[in-house]
Amino acid sequence: xxxxxxxxxxEQIKVHEIPGIAVAVVKNNEVIYKGYFGTENLENNTxxxxxxxxxxxxxxxxxxxxxxxxxxEQGKISLDDTLSKYIENVPKNWQNISIANLLTHSSGLPDxxxxxxxxxxxxxxxxxxxxxxxxxxxxxxEYNQTNFWLLSKIIEKVTAKTFxxxxxxxxx
Numbered sequence: 001x002x003x004x005x006x007x008x009x010x011e012q013i014k015v016h017e018i019p020g021i022a023v024a025v026v027k028n029n030e031v032i033y034k035g036y037f038g039t040e041n042l043e044n045n046t047x048x049x050x051x052x053x054x055x056x057x058x059x060x061x062x063x064x065x066x067x068x069x070x071x072x073e074q075g076k077i078s079l080d081d082t083l084s085k086y087i088e089n090v091p092k093n094w095q096n097i098s099i100a101n102l103l104t105h106s107s108g109l110p111d112x113x114x115x116x117x118x119x120x121x122x123x124x125x126x127x128x129x130x131x132x133x134x135x136x137x138x139x140x141x142e143y144n145q146t147n148f149w150l151l152s153k154i155i156e157k158v159t160a161k162t163f164x165x166x167x168x169x170x171x172x
């Protein structure tokens with residue numbers, strides 16, 4: 001099994017020009033295989049190992065969406081709930097944006113990723129509140145970091161846990 005897994009992974013790395021990966025195969029809550037291949041990045045030849053940190057980028061959106069639907073299943077929130085139900089002091093034109101709008105990138109909200117530096121949630125909300133809406137909610141689609149940041153704040157408000165605590169407890 002180990003040889004088959006390694007052969008397959010090495011082929012995929014070559015075909016897809018992947019610099020490096022770390023893989024674990026879990027069966028019945030037991031790690032039955034783990035392997036490290038390639039380098040951490042294209043700039044150096046440091047091999048991938050058990051301490052390598054990979055950025056997750058938008059994979060976190062899948063984790064956030066799963067958390068939202070877990071709360072929906074528990075009857076704690078609804079896709080139709082509005083932003084103003086959970087987040088205080090949002091601009092008037094944000095108040096009726098629904099959780100569904102946030103999940104589907106149809107909110108029209110300005111994108112916070114345009115701001116650099118480490119700022120608090122309050123500062124972030126204050127900064128993006130000053131920007132104008134990109135479009136009327138529900139009228140179009142635009143990939144946006146603000147939507148999922150606000151969903152994480154809703155998750156924290158509803159669960160009284162940090163986003164990380166809720167996700168680790170309920171998904172991992």
